[in-house]
Amino acid sequence: MLNLNYTLLNFKKLKMYDLTQFSLRDMSECGLVLRQLGKDSHTTEDVSNRIIKYLYENLISKDIKEKSCVLIRMFQMISYKKLSSELQEYASKLLNNQSVTPNLKCLTLLSTAGEKPEWNLRQKSSGHKAIPLANKAAIAKIPMISRLIQQLGLDPGQVVETDLNLLADLEQKMYNVFYVADALGSPYIPGQKSFVIPFNIKSVIGFGGLLPSGNIFVVLMFLKVKVPRETIDLLKPLALSVKMALLPFDQGKIFSDYQEQAMSQSELKDKDRIIEQLQSKNATLNQLLDVSEKSTLIQSDRLEKAIAEQQKTLEKLQTTHGQLLHTEKMSSLGQMVASVAHEINNPINYIHGNITPAQEYVQDILELLDMYQQEFPHPTPEIKIKIAEIDLNFIKKDLNKIIRSMEIGTERIYEIIKSMRNFYRFEKAEFKQVDVHEAIDSTLMLLDNRMKATTFYPEIRVIKEYQELPLVDFYAGQLHQVLMNILSNAIDALDEYNKQRTPEEVRKNPSQIKVCTKILNKEWVVISIADNGLGMPEEVNKKLFDSFFTTKSSGKGTGLGLSISYQIIVEKHVGKLLCYSQPGKGAEFIIQIPIRQKISQLVL
Numbered sequence: 001m002l003n004l005n006y007t008l009l010n011f012k013k014l015k016m017y018d019l020t021q022f023s024l025r026d027m028s029e030c031g032l033v034l035r036q037l038g039k040d041s042h043t044t045e046d047v048s049n050r051i052i053k054y055l056y057e058n059l060i061s062k063d064i065k066e067k068s069c070v071l072i073r074m075f076q077m078i079s080y081k082k083l084s085s086e087l088q089e090y091a092s093k094l095l096n097n098q099s100v101t102p103n104l105k106c107l108t109l110l111s112t113a114g115e116k117p118e119w120n121l122r123q124k125s126s127g128h129k130a131i132p133l134a135n136k137a138a139i140a141k142i143p144m145i146s147r148l149i150q151q152l153g154l155d156p157g158q159v160v161e162t163d164l165n166l167l168a169d170l171e172q173k174m175y176n177v178f179y180v181a182d183a184l185g186s187p188y189i190p191g192q193k194s195f196v197i198p199f200n201i202k203s204v205i206g207f208g209g210l211l212p213s214g215n216i217f218v219v220l221m222f223l224k225v226k227v228p229r230e231t232i233d234l235l236k237p238l239a240l241s242v243k244m245a246l247l248p249f250d251q252g253k254i255f256s257d258y259q260e261q262a263m264s265q266s267e268l269k270d271k272d273r274i275i276e277q278l279q280s281k282n283a284t285l286n287q288l289l290d291v292s293e294k295s296t297l298i299q300s301d302r303l304e305k306a307i308a309e310q311q312k313t314l315e316k317l318q319t320t321h322g323q324l325l326h327t328e329k330m331s332s333l334g335q336m337v338a339s340v341a342h343e344i345n346n347p348i349n350y351i352h353g354n355i356t357p358a359q360e361y362v363q364d365i366l367e368l369l370d371m372y373q374q375e376f377p378h379p380t381p382e383i384k385i386k387i388a389e390i391d392l393n394f395i396k397k398d399l400n401k402i403i404r405s406m407e408i409g410t411e412r413i414y415e416i417i418k419s420m421r422n423f424y425r426f427e428k429a430e431f432k433q434v435d436v437h438e439a440i441d442s443t444l445m446l447l448d449n450r451m452k453a454t455t456f457y458p459e460i461r462v463i464k465e466y467q468e469l470p471l472v473d474f475y476a477g478q479l480h481q482v483l484m485n486i487l488s489n490a491i492d493a494l495d496e497y498n499k500q501r502t503p504e505e506v507r508k509n510p511s512q513i514k515v516c517t518k519i520l521n522k523e524w525v526v527i528s529i530a531d532n533g534l535g536m537p538e539e540v541n542k543k544l545f546d547s548f549f550t551t552k553s554s555g556k557g558t559g560l561g562l563s564i565s566y567q568i569i570v571e572k573h574v575g576k577l578l579c580y581s582q583p584g585k586g587a588e589f590i591i592q593i594p595i596r597q598k599i600s601q602l603v604l
């Protein structure tokens with residue numbers, strides 16, 4: 001729960017704001033602080049300094065860990081008669097000493113903060129201390145200000161107007177933000193060569209409003225970050241907060257180091273009354289705003305939390321959906337493979353079953369032939385020709401070999417069929433004791449054709465170092481699934497690596513997959529599968545087990561293999577699945593599973 005008793009000090013320490021990811025919460029927090037900055041101030045300049053300093057210090061860019069503002073300034077229009085003699089002199093010099101009326105409005109620099117030392121004292125500004133706005137044309141020469149005035153919905157002619165009544169109605173509505181997304185090359189931002197380019201200014205933001213005195217105030221920020229459009233709307237309320245902070249001083253003392261001409265007693269009384277009224281109105285509004293912004297804070301926190309939760313749920317849903325598809329695909333593939341295996345089984349049985357009698361028959365016939373040759377050593381010329389034609393001696397030697405190789409062939413087909421049936425029996429999801437070596441061997445057998453040398457790929461050698469292992473409690477089929485995922489990833493990584501290597505390099509360091517097994521602490525079975533392929537960088541290693549994470553081209557990888565394996569090993573069987581890898585140094589996957597499962601721990 002949010003603590004509502006924020007003190008100004010707390011706030012100052014509380015947060016930095018990043019304009020590239022400014023949130024509703026930032027807006028509320030920052031507005032709350034800005035409004036409080038007027039407390040205990042005595043002059044407009046004083047408040048303005050605090051506001052500018054606060055924004056300069058607290059607007060930071062998280063990416064570059066630096067302040068976002070190169071320069072930030074606050075200006076206010078002030079009547080010539082209210083300026084110090086020094087500023088009056090400065091303003092009239094800019095007007096080439098033409099005669100000046102006391103009410104002539106001057107855009108006056110109230111406070112400044114920035115990267116260069118001279119940008120931190122208004123008295124040191126060379127070109128912007130007090131710019132007289134004699135007419136529309138004078139405003140037009142300051143493009144940023146004229147743009148802001150237009151954005152406020154005002155006519156520059158109205159702004160230089162000295163009749164307060166004409167502006168009074170507008171005051172309550174006028175606040176806005178001026179925004180240049182790309183400062184480089186923008187006609188609204190002068191000093192391209194001397195300022196924008198050397199200081200790498202990316203965006204410019206100005207926000208301001210109209211005070212009851214009919215004077216405009218404006219905060220201008222020259223930023224080294226590119227501010228997105230969405231931030232701008234959130235800055236509008238900040239213009240109002242700055243206005244709230246300035247309001248109590250609008251009719252009062254402006255500069256800390258300069259006291260205007262003394263007023264008559266009655267003038268002073270009138271003014272005091274107006275200020276009192278204003279302050280009371282201001283205080284009430286402030287309270288109202290504080291309350292509503294604090295509840296905005298709470299609401300935005302809740303909202304952000306809800307969004308984050310929703311995002312998580314969505315990701316989980318997507319993962320589950322993907323895994324379901326994967327499992328479904330595997331299951332229907334499994335059924336198909338199992339039925340193909342079954343269909344092949346019958347003819348192979350037939351062939352295999354007939355090989356032994358066939359061999360015996362052939363043997364008998366050969367023996368009979370030998371007998372004939374002994375009994376009738378002188379055959380007819382036709383038989384002699386035929387014997388030479390068919391190379392009878394060679395046939396006699398080769399026939400046995402052919403039959404033997406047919407026998408080996410059918411035995412191998414048998415083994416493949418057995419593996420196929422074993423492997424794809426997982427859809428039955430029964431919990432049983434599994435022979436780990438048999439699981440590894442049958443998976444390797446199914447991947448055998450991917451490891452043989454072809455015209456495109458060199459051979460992948462498999463090295464097995466098995467220790468004697470007990471049977472392990474496991475859901476049938478799921479261990480095959482994990483082994484299949486890890487081994488086929490290893491083959492992919494080796495194939496990919498070989499594409500990048502010369503035949504000479506492949507010959508020197510041939511592709512291999514080493515599978516080792518052992519028992520750890522009498523409780524665990526550890527399977528290590530190490531390839532000497534491509535390996536992977538740290539960024540890939542970190543995301544390895546995330547659903548949908550893949551570096552393979554679309555259609556080749558779904559990025560689910562390892563996330564499913566992780567779920568099976570870690571979540572379902574309370575084991576461990578780890579990967580050690582470096583680019584160019586291959587990858588080693590360690591599967592660690594408890595020999596006995598505590599049934600209560602199992603996730604079904």
Ligand SMILES: Nc1ncnc2c1ncn2[C@@H]1O[C@H](COP(=O)(O)OP(=O)(O)OP(=O)(O)O)[C@@H](O)[C@H]1O
Binds near residue numbers: 533534535549551563
């Ligand atoms: N042995 C390995 N060597 C190098 N990189 C690997 C290895 N095993 C996995 N990876 C990396 O991890 C990523 C994720 O693997 P995972 O098995 O989860 O998905 P995939 O193989 O891309 O797709 P599929 O869902 O089809 O398995 C791979 O895209 C690859 O970048």
Ligand SMILES: [Mg+2]
Binds near residue numbers: 561562
């Ligand atoms: Mg994979």
